[in-house]
Amino acid sequence: MKKQPIIKIKPGFALFWYLAGLYGAVLLLSSCDLPQPPPDLFYKFDVMSVGQGPAHLLTVDLNLDGEPDIVSANAKNSSLTLLYGKGDGSFHAGLNINVAAEPTMTAVGDINRDGIPDIAVNARGEEMFLVFLGKGNKSFRKPITIHTGKVPLNIILGDYNQDGKLDAAVTLTFSKMELYLGAGDGHFKKGETYETGSRSFSGVTEDFNEDGHLDIALAASSSSASSVRLFIGNGDGTFQKPTRLAEKLVPLAIVASDMNADGKTDLVFAAGQGDNMYLLTSNGDGSFKEPIIFSGGGGPFALTTGHFNPDKLKDVAVANSRSSSFSIIIRNPNGTFKFPTRDYVIEGGTPLAITSGDYNHSGMSDIVVASNAKNTIEIYLQRRVFR
Helix, strand or coil, X not given: CCCCCCCCCCHHHHHHHHHHHHHHHHHHHHHHHCCCCCCCCEEEEEEEXXXXXXXXXXXXXXXXXXXXXXXXXXXXXXXXXXXXXXXXXXXXXXXEEECCCCCCCEEEECCCCCCCCEEEEEECCCCEEEEECECCCCCECCCEEEECCCCEEEEEEECCXXXXXXXXXXXXXXXXXXXXXXXXXXCEEEEEEEECCCCEEEEEEECCCCCCCCEXXXXXXXXXXXXXXXECECCCCCECCCEEECCCCCEEEEEEXXXXXXXXXXXXXXXXXXXEEEEECECCCCCECCCEEEECCXXXXXXXXXXXXXXXXXXXXXXXXXXXXXXXXXXXXXXXXXXXCEEEECCCCCEEEEEEECCCCCCCCEEEEEECCCCEEEEEEECCCXX
């Protein structure tokens, strides 16, 4: 019988084929077993200039034409940039308004009851907030100034004494919230002052216990007393002693949104601890369930909620200051959040502000995110066909 030739394989080749097979197996396992990010839901539609150091973005219909507009508060050159929407995802070139030193937060409402939106903006560097009464023609009257305590951080508009006039809750850097009762003409008078825990950068108002009175939830990020502070309103411009939620989680930014479509307003906040975010589901009586933890990118700093995919659940978008991106976090039917996230890199870097709205009438929520370093906003629209 003829002997078969013996094929000798050099040790180096054997090691190469072994490692190649191992690598292929790892890839197969990775593609089959590991969770995948959501589809690529957005594409960058446009980049537009705003003032220097955009620190806060707000989506609102300023001129009542049915199209969502954008307000950018620009801290470095003390200005507001107003971008009026065209309804197709694009915006007219920004109109800049000079304000007092270091604006970092805006709020919009009909402060003088003429049916036209007005703008309130803080001035961290001058211990005041300003009220710009709208004329209805993309212009505003000379500002009314209201002096506050030291370093006003946030302005939360609401009718807290139920007299039909908007009031303002103003948080201060050093552990206080001041109430200013509206006169209905753009002016305010000082009301009560409340202890909050220092650095309440973010706050929201809603009737969390369904008693017919507005309440206020603040994200207090003080390292020694961090928590969400819930102030239950009495309906007369005063509030009860606050309860503390999510203690020691260092909440930075908070939004109020009905995340599970049960008619009750929940709370979502980004935390300075562990790059995490949390959902507090409301019980409807002023109490909340235990926090549901989920993740975004590095340094979550500002967030917004909306319908970012075709299901009926609200999702979360977060601006990640340290990783120069924003993340889309999709809800699961059981109330948890998908991981990993879908991330979008911001070319300008340092995103400190994000907002959402249906800017092109697609029936889905789009995203606008600001680059604090490049003084731009980037507009992301929903894809009609997801990738």
